[in-house]
Amino acid sequence: MTCLPARTEKKLGLVIDLDTCVGCQACVTACKEWNTGGHMAPLTDIDPYGGHVDGVWFNRVHTYEHMTELGGRTVNFPRSCLHCETPACVTVCPTGASYKRASDGIVLVDEDKCIGCKLCSWACPYGAREFDTDVGVMKKCTLCVDRIYNDNLAEEDRVPACVAACPTSARHFGDLGDPASAISQLVEERGGVALMPELGYKPTNRYLPPRARSQRAAKVDAPALEPIKVEGGFLGWIDRMLSN
């Protein structure tokens, strides 16, 4: 049913720290690797060894230069489904294939219902949906719904593949609906932002802005160095230091 649930018990999502992301692509290939054998398998690759290679991915990392009067900053930017609270990608779906789970808020596609009309990908402002031309259906980030509850995985491994992989610890996972949750606290403390809030999709995922050249930046308030002013200069100073 593509009507949105009035409310969801949980608001599961990701938080991505743009101050820490080095753009290593680990989350990208870890996602591809897990999901190409997972719930939406396969993540088909067309012309994999040729000049027009085009595959299905659920997570992609861009690189930007953010130029402000304070100077330039290179920012690596992972982009995946934000599991929005009021996403038109769901409501536009004519078949009910696209839906938002009432329990945890995860937005999924039921491949068996999908007719591949692509309307949901038009309705997603964030480009989080990718069409599998080989299968003829729409695919997207599942928030690793087949990991986070998976009894066949050790309890500690029940987190999204991208979160487990991230070498710099720039990715976080949890219930953003619960203000007491560790992830909500993190968003609070670091001033996490939603993307394109003006469109009213109410994304669940949050991004933590870069700190450099902000009041949050790591600083060392060091007094300028003063040349030694004892007679005999530096070498004289050494002798003095050693003799006491």
Place this chain on the structure above:
Amino acid sequence: MSKAAPRGANSAPSQRPLADSRAPDEGDGVETSPSVSDRIAKTTCYMCACRCGIDVHIKDGKVRYINGNKDHPVNRGVICGKGSSGIMQHYSPARLKKPLLRTGPRGSGEFREIEWDEALTIATERLSAIRRTDPKKLAFFTGRDQSQSLTGWWASKFGTPNFAAHGGFCSVNMAAGGLYTIGGSFWEFGEPDWDNTRYFMLFGVAEDHDSNPIKIGLGKLKARGAKVVSINPCRTGYNAIADDWIGIRPGTDGLFVLALVHELLKAGRIDLDYLLRYTNAPVLVVQAPGAADDGLFVRDVDGHPLAWDRLAKTPVNAADPEAKPALTGSYEIGGRRCVPVFQLIAERYLDETYAPDAVAERCGVAAETIRRIAAELAHVAFEQTIELPIAWTDWAGRRHETIKGRPVSMHAMRGISAHSNGFHTCRAIHLLQVLLGTVDVPGGFRFKPPYPRPAPPGPKPCGKNVRPMTPLDGMPLGFVCGPDDLLVDEDGRPARIDKAYSWEAPLAAHGLMHSVIRNAWAGDPYPIDTLMMYMSNMAWNSSMNTVETIAMLTDKDGAGAYKIPFIIYSDAYYSETVAFADLVLPDTTYLERHDCISLLDRPISHADGPGDAIRHPVVQPDRDVRPFQSVLIELGARLGLPCFVEEDGSAKYRDYADYIVNHERTPGLGPLAGWRGKDGGSIGRGDVNPDQLQRYIDNGGFWHQDFSDDQRYYKMGNRAYLDFAVEMGFIPKAEPIVFQLYSEPIQRFRLAARGHGTVQPPDAERNRIETYMDPLPFWYAPVEEDAVDLERYPLHALTQRPMHMYHSWGSQNAWLRQITSQNRLFVHADTATTLGLADDDWVWIESLNGRVKGQIKLIDGVNPDTVWTWNAIGKRRGSWGLKDDAAESNRGFLLNHIIGDQTSADANGKRYSNSDPITGQAAWFDVRVRIAKCAAEEAGFTEPQFERFARPPHFEPSPDVLRFGAAFRMKREAAE
């Protein structure tokens, strides 16, 4: 629900599973608990040299999924972009299938498949002929592999000095710079104290071997809000997240660092106590210009370096813990003037030539910035000191109640080493660290065992007297302490094909693999018969001057015979180099073989304890391929090399696995340190343990020993550590390791240049030796810059490692190549404007050495005088299982085409290898270029273009669609 304490790197509260991870009953029929794997095999990744622990999930006999091993000391559960793509490497269409014998001309890629026995017979006959006549006519060079203790051992038993691994073109400047100074080094042999450092300086690093550890570490710094300062012409990756980015001009870090030293000295912000305890700062240096011992240490009868006791006013053994050595002054001993090393340091670096204002313009870094960084360093080092409440005892038996630390740490890699002034720049950085007292202290830079070792470490290179059927009297590679240790003949001519340890590269501790092809082709210093290579793409991205290199590989003499008579190569994939081999020995993938990551080689230790690891076959090869190490061992047996055969001539080792367990380098010391002894009870030293490998497998493929708290720091002078190091066989004696700020071995070469000593440089070399063999770090313009017309070639051209690609291998990977299959040339927007270039233009990138065509992308985050591109993306058509229209061979380009492999001719008309004159480190980043928009009809495709390689026998055209994973799902859903 009860929870075990979270393991692994990503275990912050905001990265853990849901408090209740039971599936809610959504009723949407989603299978939330599909079975993931039938079994999990724990082994060591080899998508790069970082050697992380991986859990390989096997489902229906195929690799379903690979993730990081949470218990592994290297990656603690995380995995990088390459590691997660291992599946696509393992199932790559470019995998070799069977031994190949060349049928067409070299470089055509025309082969016929042969059986292994024929392949081994061909190799054996060729090699035994060489060994019977002149063993040095075999040149054996290896690349990315991590079995150098085996390959080096094999070469030495064969009797050829012509062995080296890839270190010479990689980062020997960092290794040598460190080992000759502090007895340890950057690279992967040391690491910042990620948990305690408050100020981290990163010099010239895009990725490095410690791929995941550095990322994990940066994550920790960011979480703690510690300051990260990046010194790098390019603002990408690690450097993008720095709090402070210093876009320095390439090749000028030496100046920048010595200016920091100047500022710190001038302000007296240095750690005198540390200098006295752990360095040769107080050691007296003879000041007798013209004398044979000028600039050498003053020593007592037993050869101990002397210092001057301030109180006793007498010379004392500098190592005497009771001494009160002077750091300054000038003293008369036995009628000869001498001064402490520190006096020389002060005199040199206090000089105004090292003042920030003097270097600012050349470095492209504002003087204020240099002063600010110096002030910040001093502030953190001396005002934010940390003290761990742990008692420890130093080498002299002095007990310390706490461990004091200065939380400033540094890391540097190829941005420093890949310049021809890299050795001295690397030494300058170590000097800075030591003056601040931050080496192996809490919050500082820390050694990873088996380091530190005496600076420089013990063994000398062997290979002076090569005789038929005779092993070398040691290992081919080692550390020279003066001209007497060089591998040269009486006329000063190099004894090695790569000219390592000759006057052209005296401290070439890793050899010069990048000069082998040219020298072998030119027969300089002598012709060879067979070039055997392993795991290095020398016909492409690991050679400079690719176009000419290819010509040399295929060049014939008057008689129509190849100038390099025979080439044997082991690769696992259809790389560019395979096509140039006469005999190809196909290797397995990293999931199909045994490997050994050994303390004798490049271990997985971290600063808190030694470790080593193995690979073991987690899936069986579906092709007629064999692990090269096993092949090498069988060749050794067929050749009857000592230590590879029993008395009765039968093979000593069944295969590599057998060697790993049963080989002993010296009694009790073998490739693996864990679970030694009959019962597996001992570490480091111990008898052979028949089920050692099983113990490793049971432990997840690795062994790691955590230090006791009092062993963790000050390892250069920490008794508890030094004793342990002796037990483990890391160092011969439990003596302190003294940092050599002033390097006596280097001074000895200078003296030779001045005519002293028996081993003398050819006159043509004296000048070069005199200039570069400076016992104290100094800065000189990269060699190339003196040669080229900087007006004509105003720009520096660099490459960077893409974090998701490993050199040339990534392009055969269906997933990784989607991220980057065309590399752009990144140009500063302002530079582009002045050159009349626009985004996406196609340009000619031209150097002294030729030109290559590529497409530009304008950016802001780069030094304006610098252009750069991603390394090794460009490929040759026909290789790597790629289709002819692949971007890699049509739009991607290889910068190597325009990087000269030789310097321009000097005054004597001599051309040297394009390398650091001291270590022979390949100077990849010295190249100067100009860029100009290409003609309209030239746009859209790269040049130079090369002839397409033929497809080897039984190679299917690569698939048009890849549905990897569909099978798992079908099986899964059928089961439901």
Place this chain on the structure above:
Amino acid sequence: MHPAFSVVFFTTATGAGYGLLALLGLLGGLGFIPADFWLGLVGMALAFGLIVAGLLSSTGHLGRPERAWRAFSQWRSAWLSREGVASVVTFIPACIFGIGWVFLGKSGGWVAVAGLLAAAGAVTTVCTTGMIYASLKPIAQWHSRYTLPAYLIFAGMTGSVLTNALLQAFKQGSTAMLIGTLLATLAGWGWKLTTWRYNDRLEIPTTANTATGLAGGTVRSIEWPHTEENYLLKEMGFRIARKHSAKLRRITQAMAFAAPSVLLAVTFALPWPFAAIVSVAAAISQLAGILVERWLFFAEAKHTVMLYYGRE
């Protein structure tokens, strides 16, 4: 947005089809157009033909056409479903009307009711089609108050130009119909011009800054996540050069509005069969022009995802 022919043709054909159906239902049902077997048959066949052809072509755009039937299920939330339902429901009164008007030669009474219902259904269906596009927030050029009226106006316009051609062909042409058609065409022209002006001046609050959450200054893409074109770029990254679109806008105006207006005006003065020929020409020209207009409707529409790729 990628102007897929299947969709361009679908919206154009169904628009004209429903427009024609509505007018026949209305005018025929109320007896303004006298029941005439051949006129009726040709007219209804044309309307049904355009609608069915359009709907079929729209399924050509699907990845899984065999599952097209599922598209009716979500009428409570999805305009595409509503369109499906509306289009099918409309067939019922349309068929009843057709039988009564064409085969029984009746008008008024239950035929009128059926005709009015068919007309209402047609209008509803066109609205739902318009709303599919008007409701898409990521595409500012579509998500505007101009889109829905445009669909209605163009349906009415193309419907009337067809009706007029039909009447003229059967010697039933009326000045009233001519005037109506002419006015519709001028209205369409006006609406298109204002829409274009609106779109050209459009200031979209959504920028690379809000897309990335990087506040202030400029955000410039320096590397894509992939070096070759992917689904997003192919589907939503369609680019059309300013010059090219200006040319196509001129062609649209000439063929969809200018030419038909002139031809219709001339028709006033012409006797049959010339009036008929010219009217048919007007219809053909306008339908062709609207195909171009619809192509531009997609080609000129920009999707927010391209902000991530820095592709204008």
